[in-house]
Amino acid sequence: MALKRPSLGNMSSVDLEDEECTDVQLALADCLWTTARDGAVRLRMEETGIAAEPPITTLQLFQRTVQLCGNKPALATKRGGQWETTTYLQYYQQCRAAAKSFLLLGLEPFHGVGILGFNSAEWFIADIGAIMAGGLAVGIYATSSPEACQYVAANCEANVLVVENHQQLVKILEIEDQLPHLKAIVQYHDELNEERAGLYTWKDFMELGTGVPDSKLDNIIASRKANQCCTLIYTSGTTGRPKGVMLSHDNITWVTKAFGESLNLTDNEVTVSYLPLSHVAAQILDIWIPICFGGTTYFANPDALKGTLVSTLQEVRPTTFFGVPRVWEKIQEKMKDMGSKSSFIKQKISSWAKKIGLGANYNRMNGCGRCLVGCMIRIHQPQEDGAGEICYWGRHVFMGYLNMPEMTMEALDEEGWLHSGDLGKLDQDGFLYVTGRIKELVITAGGENVPPVPIEDALKEELPIISNAMLVGDQRKFLSMLLTLKCTVDVDTGEPQDDLTAEAIQFCQQLGSSATRVSEVIGTKDPAIYEVIQEAMDRVNQKALSNAQKVQKWAILGKDFSIAGGELGPTLKLKRPVVLSMYEKVIDGFYVS
Known part of the structure; x- marks a missing residue:
């Protein structure tokens, strides 16, 4: 798909002469799957429609946008209280500079560049630079332990690791002797606390490759095929060793185009990057959709999930925003907290505005699902x-x-269908309802399969004081549930505190309870709170499909779940095996005769 190059002032400052977005050649491949780092797959193309779109690489996609939107702001970072922007042309040039430096450091074809840290322009540049240089971009969760970092870096045979700061660097230094393929470490924020061979600041790293010829990099870029791997996404490892999910260029570029067109995205899109970029959804929405449509990505503060995200959203006013369920719940809790402190008139106006906004968004979402x-x-x-x-x-x-x-053949059947592990059903209009995960199913001693999420969500909907609910009872005679109450969080550590949130306190007061702390509720088994929880549980049980799906016992835990505590993953997803282990005695207590 050759594109005409528009006249864009300083376009001549980047070498695009040999990088036209021409039709890409595919690597030879007969199979729909591969597990080899340099392997290729047969693309699942159709004869008509969007599935018949010609495949392109991520780098061709980027080049096209630079040609069309070179002077538009691509990235925005807040420094000294002011937003500083990077244009698409500057962005592309910086990715090329990073790619040259990776080559100089000895990045081998299809070997990993691990990136460990919070979202930033440097994260994006390292990611795309690694792909340009012929390597594999590999995000590592910032909350990963040294052992988890070692596993991912060794598995992808990382030649270079890019870390955010000294805190992340320490993790790598602890395990670098277990990484035989590692050649260099780059720290992209703050000054280095020590000087040593193979360790670079971001500034020094970006200057390393200035002597690498453009032609060498251009040849590597041109050699990449749309049906080859460019990125590895590692699973969270909650049910076993993390797996390196191989994504092809076509996986990324096709999904980006199809998803963006389904949402009618334009070149005026603005997004805020805050969720872990090790997750595929964050990469698609923060990196590739803006590149595809010429939008702008603003970077949130590292403490976004500790409370500053809302102020960033108010300031940036993104046109699209993606959040895992827990993020939306946190925003809702904050709105309710602020609403409870407002005057009667403001509460009425707020309720009216939210009702109008809800209706408008339902209309916009017509057809989603x-x-x-x-x-x-x-x-x-x-x-x-x-x-x-x-x-x-x-x-x-x-x-x-x-x-x-x-593991690949377990996920893909003989016909090439991906078995997701998700449970769901389709209604008569073709809408998909996801009800849980197969591996999360609670199988009672009587052999009944119980999806926990609908029951947990039903209880939380009944009780605004409940923060987390987790159904237990696998291979047990009946179901039970662990509950946590909404409490304040230490903004520095992310640790849940004993103090209840303002919303939770207001809920207690409405019941006639004077409790303001979790320990007070549990210590006295506060009659008002315990009674209302049981009443809510009874209402949920009335809707159960069978007696086996009714919750017979429950307990309030002493603290809420959190990333810092280990009960939640980087995207705030509940780590059920961890919770089962941590609260084994509490759970066993449910089943003592």
Whole structure:
């Protein structure tokens, strides 16, 4: 798909003469999957529609946007209280500079560049620079332990690791002797606390490759194929060793285009980057959709999930915003907290405004929840209620798990359908309802499969004082539930405190309780609180599909779940095996005769 190059003032300052977005050649491949780092796959293309779109690499996508939007702001970072922007042309040039430096440091084809830190322009540049240099971009969760970092870096055979600061650097220095492929470490924020061979500041790193010829980099960029791997996304490892999910260039570029067009995105899109970039959703929405449509990405503060995200959103006013369920719950809690302190008139106006906004957004979302155009969904082995495992087919399906053929074949069946592990059902209009995970199913001693999420969500909807609810009872005679109350959080450490939130305190007061701390509620088994929880549990149980799905016992835990405590993952997803281990005695207590 050759594009005409528009006249963009300083476009001549970047070498694009040999990098036109021409039709890409695909690497030879007969199979729909591979586990080899330098392997290629047969693309799941269709004869018509968006699934028939010609494949392009991520680098061709970037080049196209530079040609069309070179002087537009691509990235925005707040420094000294002011937003500083980077244009698409500057962004592209910096990625090329990083790529040259990676080459000088000895990055080998299809070897990893691990990136460990909070979202920033440097994170993006390292990611794309690694792909330009022929390597594999590999995000590592900033909350990872040294052991977890070692596993990912060794698995992808990382030649270079890019870390945010000294705190992250210490993790790598602790395990670098266990990384035989590692050649260099780059720290992108703050000054180095020590000087040593193979350790670079971001400034020094970006200047390293100035002597690498443009032609060498251009040849590598031109050699990349759309059906080869460019990025590894590692699973969280909550149910076993993390797996390196291999994503091809086409996986990224096709999904970006299809998703963006389904939402009618334009070149005026503004987004805020705050969720871990090790997660594929954050990479697509923060890095690649803006590149595809010429939008602007603003970087939130590192303490975004500790309370500053709301102020950033108010200032930036993004046109699109993505949040995991827990993030939306936190925003809702903050709104309720502020609303409870407002006057009667303000509360009335706020309620009216929220009702209007809700209706408008329902209208905008009309049609969401159906299969993405160009993709297919089917329900594997549906039960009587129509629920079963959700399976996917399309150009969004991954290449395979790096060096894990057995695990890959467990995920992909003989026809190439991806078995997601998610439970769900389709209604008569084609809308998909996701009800849980197969591995999260609680299987009672009587053999009944119980999806925990709907029951947990139903209770939280009944009780605004509940922060987290976790159903337990696997291989037990009946179901029980662990509950936590909404409490304040230490903004520096992320640790949950004993003090209840203002919303929770107001809830207690409405019941006639004077409790202001979690310990007070538990210590006295506050009759008002315990009674209202039991009443809510009874209402949830009345809606149960069978007696086996009713919750018979419950307990309030002494502190809320958190990332710092280990109960929640980087995206605030509940780590069920961790919670089961941490509260084993409490759970066993439910089943003492």
